[in-house]
Amino acid sequence: HSLRNIDELCASIVRSHRETSQYRVEELHALRWKLFNREEIQAYQSKSVDEMWQHCAIRLTEAVQYVVEFAKHIPGFRMLSQNDQIALLKTGSMEVVLVRMSRLFNTENNTVFFDGKFAGTEVFKSLACGDLITAVFDFAHGMCALKLTEQQIALFSALVLINADRPCLEDKGRVQRVQRSVEFGLTHILHRDNQESLMHKLYQRVAVLRSLCSLHMEKLRWFSQRYPLTAHSLFPPLYKELFASE
């Protein structure tokens, strides 16, 4: 890797992250005190379990679609086979959504940007998934504590996605080469930012991310058994394709 194309690699991943984020950090910062009022919280809490699940699945799927766009602009991702691209997105897109969620989190009042305003955990009560929501909020809190820059989030998101250890990859070697170039990019910018110590903290976050996503899948399996009609006919097709283990 000559430095030139490592800088180009980082620049294209950062550009893609910026272009595929629904909101810029400045916009979210300006909205951070826009909280749901009592009536709005009441309205969410009076939704039935399946209504709230469907509502959240739609929101999550929107966020995932931006991650799919982000992936397509990671240098080397499009050179992978269709099946390998889908395999990486199937297991990695939720992880990247959760990494991105940390940008939506306000640690001062423990709220996250959802449906246009900042919501506390009480908004999600009717999901009957308190442990998952708590885990999502805790993860976002932990990510905020690292005070990552947008560039660091962009490279970390790309590294979370391009993982050669994902199951059922056709050409593991090719994914490994793309993964190594992204790893090189992340270490390059951490070195430039004089923050090499962040690298092992980021790998620790990956372990938490894995458990969070398997908790999400476990809850989805529980929900699909309890509300098969909603899960099979009212969830966004992309959500089912990526997360329903069928």
Ligand SMILES: CCS(=O)(=O)c1ccc(CC(=O)Nc2ccc(-c3ccc(CC(C)C)c(C#N)c3)c(C(F)(F)F)c2)cc1
């Ligand atoms: C920051 C990147 S961006 O692209 O700009 C962007 C990206 C997203 C947004 C707004 C947005 O969609 N927030 C949101 C959406 C869903 C959820 C959510 C809801 C319920 C669940 C559990 C359920 C499925 C059983 C889970 C999970 N797991 C996640 C959340 C939050 F996690 F907070 F609850 C927030 C705004 C800008």
